Structures are given as C-alpha cells and as structure tokens.
Amino acid sequence: MERVDCVVVGAGVVGLAVARRLALAGRDVLVLEACEAFGTETSARNSEVIHAGIYYPPNSLKAKLCVQGKQQLYAYLEERHLPFTRCGKLIVATRIEQMASLLHLREQANANGVHDLTLLSAEQVAAMEPELRCVGALWSPSTGILDSHALMVSLLGDMEARGGVLALNSPLAQAEYAQGAIYLVANDGTQLHAKTVVNAAGLHACDVARKCAGMRAEAIPVARYAKGSYFTLAGRSPFSHLVYPMPEAAGLGVHLTLDLGGRARFGPDVEWVAHAADLAVDPARGDAFYDAIRRYWPALPDGALQPAYAGMRPKISGPTEPAADFVIQTAAEHGVRGWINLFGIESPGLTSALAIADHVALLAEENL
Numbered sequence: 001m002e003r004v005d006c007v008v009v010g011a012g013v014v015g016l017a018v019a020r021r022l023a024l025a026g027r028d029v030l031v032l033e034a035c036e037a038f039g040t041e042t043s044a045r046n047s048e049v050i051h052a053g054i055y056y057p058p059n060s061l062k063a064k065l066c067v068q069g070k071q072q073l074y075a076y077l078e079e080r081h082l083p084f085t086r087c088g089k090l091i092v093a094t095r096i097e098q099m100a101s102l103l104h105l106r107e108q109a110n111a112n113g114v115h116d117l118t119l120l121s122a123e124q125v126a127a128m129e130p131e132l133r134c135v136g137a138l139w140s141p142s143t144g145i146l147d148s149h150a151l152m153v154s155l156l157g158d159m160e161a162r163g164g165v166l167a168l169n170s171p172l173a174q175a176e177y178a179q180g181a182i183y184l185v186a187n188d189g190t191q192l193h194a195k196t197v198v199n200a201a202g203l204h205a206c207d208v209a210r211k212c213a214g215m216r217a218e219a220i221p222v223a224r225y226a227k228g229s230y231f232t233l234a235g236r237s238p239f240s241h242l243v244y245p246m247p248e249a250a251g252l253g254v255h256l257t258l259d260l261g262g263r264a265r266f267g268p269d270v271e272w273v274a275h276a277a278d279l280a281v282d283p284a285r286g287d288a289f290y291d292a293i294r295r296y297w298p299a300l301p302d303g304a305l306q307p308a309y310a311g312m313r314p315k316i317s318g319p320t321e322p323a324a325d326f327v328i329q330t331a332a333e334h335g336v337r338g339w340i341n342l343f344g345i346e347s348p349g350l351t352s353a354l355a356i357a358d359h360v361a362l363l364a365e366e367n368l
Contacts, residue, residue, distance in 0.1 A: 004030045006196040006364070007184060009172055009208050011038035013148060013353045014345050015200035016155040021357035022364065023162035027196075031164065032186065034171035034204070039152040042202050043350070045279070045311030047230075047257045047268070050074070050084065050144040051348040054091070055247055058111040061326040066348040067113045069355035070142065076354060082150050083260050089143035089242040090125060092134035094295045098246050099136055106138055116141055131238040133298055143242060147260060148350060155353075176213040177336045196364045199341045203276040203314045209334070209341050219334035221316035221327065221343055228268020228313060229281045231289050231305040237264035245296060254292040265308055266293055272319050273312075281307040316344035326352075328359060330367050338367060 008019045011033035023029045035041070050070060056062035077084045093102045106117050118139040120128075125137045156166060167186075175184045175197065184192040201208040206223040209215050237258065245253035257265055266289055286305045293300050317324035327343040334341060340363055345356070 002191065003193045004028055005194065006030070006198070007032060007182075007192060007194045008198045008200055010199070010201035010205070011035075011156075011166055011168075012041060012043035012200065012202050013039060013152050013155070014043075014202070014342065014349055014356055015198070016152055016159065017353040017357040018198050018200055018360050019164055020155045020159040020162075021354075021361045022196075022198075023159045023164040025361055025365075026162075027364075029159060029162075029164035030192070031159070031166045032170045032172055033166060033168050034201075036169055038156060038166060038168070039149065041276075042311060042314060042346075043148055043152060045309055046148070046347070046350060047255075047265075048145050048148050048259070048350070049089075049242065049257060050146055051351040052089070052109070052116075052140045052142045053112045053114045053348070054105055054109040054117070054138075054140060056112065056348070057325075058108065061328065062348060062352070063112040065326065065352040065355040065359065069348070069352035072354040073146075073351060074144070076154075077146060077151070080154050082147065082154055084144055084146040085260065086142065086144040087241055087258060089140040089244055090120075090129065090132070091138040091140065091244045091246070092125070092132065092296050093136045093246060094134050096135050101246055102136060102138055114140075114142070129239055129241060129243070131297055131299055132243060134296055145242070145258060145260060172208055172211055174211050174213070175339075177338070182212075182336070182338050195338055196367075197339045198360055198364070199339065200345070202345060203312055205314065205341065205343050205345075206316070209343075212336055212339060214336050215339070216333075216335045219329060219341075221324075222318075223276075224315040224318050225273050225276050225278070226313040226315050226319075227271040227273045227278060227310055229271065229285050229310045230265050230267035230308040231281075231286050232308045233264040233266065234304050234306055237262060239264060243296060245292070254289055256293070256297070266305065267308075268311060276312050279310045279312065281310050283307045313346040314344060315346055326356070328356070328363070330363055340364060340367070
C-alpha cells in the first residue's frame with residue numbers, strides 16, 4: 001500500500017489549483033484523474049471568461065471566491081506570461097422594464113466588492129459597439145478571457161515542480177476512514193493511504209463522495225446536469241467586447257464571448273439532461289439562438305451560426321430551485337476526518353480556482 005500525504009480526486013482546473021496549492025505548502029500530493037488527460041470535461045467546455053463577481057448573492061462563497069480569485073488569477077496570468085485579455089463586458093437591457101434589474105445588478109456587485117461598473121446609455125453603448133442595440137447597459141472593465149488549457153498546463157507544472165504527481169486513467173473505486181487515515185482503492189486495484197483527500201471531481205463529485213464508507217448520505221447532494229450548447233459565428237465578429245443579456249434562472253443567457261483570436265461564439269443555453277456525458281450539440285437548438293441574439297444584435301445574418309460544442313454545468317440545484325452556492329464540506333458536515341468535498345463548482349469556478357485552492361488548503365490544515 002502506497003502512503004501519500006494528500007490525494008486530490010479530479011484534474012480539472014479546480015483540482016489542479018488545489019493540488020498546486022497543497023504542493024506549494026510542502027505537502028506530498030497525488031492527483032487521481034479518471035480520464036486519459038487532465039481538464040477534459042467542464043474545464044475544457046466553457047466560455048473561458050474571467051468573471052468580475054457581479055451575479056452572486058453578497059456573502060456567498062461564489063461572490064467572495066470569485067472576487068478574490070479574479071485578482072489572484074490576473075496576477076498569476078501576468079506573472080507567468082499566459083495568454084489573456086481584459087476585454088471588458090457589456091450587460092445589456094434590451095427592454096426598458098429591464099433597467100431596474102440592471103440597477104439591482106450594480107448594487108449587488110457593489111456589495112460584493114466590485115466597484116468598477118459603469119451604467120451606460122444606449123448612445124454610449126452604440127459608440128463602443130455600433131452593431132449592438134439596447135436601452136442601456138452595465139460596463140464591466142475587469143471582465144476578461146483566457147486560455148484555460150494554458151492555465152491548467154501551468155498549474156500542473158507548478159505542482160510537478162514541487163514533487164506532485166498526476167495519475168491519469170485512475171478512477172476511484174472505494175474509500176474508507178480507519179485508524180486515523182483514509183484508505184483508497186483505484187479501479188486498477190492500486191491501494192493508497194492518505195491523510196487528506198480533496199474531492200474535486202466536478203461533474204462526478206457526488207458519485208465520488210458516495211464511494212467513501214462512512215460518508216453521511218444526507219450530506220451528499222443530488223447531482224443535476226444543465227447542458228449548455230455553443231454556436232460559433234461564421235465570418236468576422238463585429239464586436240470587440242463580451243456582450244451578455246440579463247441573466248436567466250439557470251444561467252447567464254445566450255451571450256457573446258470572444259476567444260483570444262477575436263472569433264465570436266454564442267452560448268451557452270440551458271438544457272436539463274439526465275447524464276453528464278450527453279454532450280452532442282443539436283443543430284436545431286440554433287433556431288432559439290437566433291431569436292435570443294437578435295434582441296441585442298438585430299443584424300445577425302440568417303445561417304451565420306454553426307454548431308460548436310457543449311459543456312455541462314455540475315449543478316446541485318434543479319430547474320425549479322434557486323441556484324445553489326458552492327458547497328465545500330469537511331468532516332463537520334459529512335463525518336469523514338481529513339476528507340474535503342467540493343460540490344456544485346460551476347461558474348464562476350474557473351475564475352475562483354486559485355481562491356478555492358487557498359480556502360481548501362486552510363481547511364486541510366485545520367482538519368488533519
């Protein structure tokens with residue numbers, strides 16, 4: 001049986017950030033990843049946006065860790081010369097009755113510590129983006145975009161430089177706390193003995209938690225899967241900033257994002273599905289995209305949208321429930337000493353990754 005100080009289950013951006021942070025603290029780290037490569041699920045199928053911290057209830061983990069994580073992420077990207085840009089974002093009201101909600105968003109952002117938002121008139125928006133149509137907008141200059149794969153490569157490199165190890169094709173089969181340690185068995189039969197386990201398995205975090213004997217069943221939420229499809233724009237984008245409509249119940253609406261080459265993509269929409277692997281893009285969903293996009297870009301040409309890819313939000317709240325906060329659990333909640341669960345790490349998980357890692361590292365020290 002191999003003895004290791006810390007095991008992190010899941011090598012998405014959050015798992016890698018946590019593993020890096022633990023390794024930088026001098027701890028022996030092993031990352032178990034079920035797939036054949038790191039970061040191939042939620043971390044590879046998103047908008048790659050660095051969020052400002054606008055949308056989340058004040059004092060929630062999402063709000064606190066997003067605002068903190070944004071600052072840390074920009075500093076890290078600059079220090080490592082990783083590709084990113086602070087392109088800024090416009091949140092647009094397309095009907096006059098949405099202006100009150102827009103003002104509420106600004107108040108909420110201010111409560112979260114985001115003090116750089118500016119309310120713009122339709123004329124001011126048109127000066128920035130002539131193709132955009134709205135009655136008013138919030139301008140968020142600290143919103144940006146990055147290359148998520150480059151970020152994960154860098155986080156992995158930092159971990160490995162401190163002696164951390166990534167084991168691919170290594171799904172967890174079972175785990176149990178006994179005699180002051182956590183005993184784990186991988187699907188290939190490998191047996192591990194660890195002081196600390198961090199469940200950062202994203203879409204599969206609830207399933208991983210259920211594999212640990214002694215974990216309180218009532219502490220493990222039900223996994224919900226909200227699929228989001230993306231469509232790319234054929235031809236050159238007329239926009240140089242991100243454009244978001246007013247947020248919807250389960251997401252942020254069909255918004256316009258840009259990649260680092262300036263190419264435009266639209267999405268994600270929201271489609272509740274039964275399985276995390278349901279990632280095929282139905283071209284017919286593009287019909288609803290045209291209607292949604294033309295509310296703020298009336299000149300979108302017919303036939304300009306092409307199916308691109310889909311991502312899956314690892315939700316722990318259902319379609320009729322309020323959006324859940326990040327859930328970060330220790331033994332106080334679930335009963336297994338040394339084990340930390342990360343549930344519902346959807347957006348803004350990418351932006352928050354370094355802050356989540358700091359939070360988890362502190363909890364890991366407190367729960368040895």
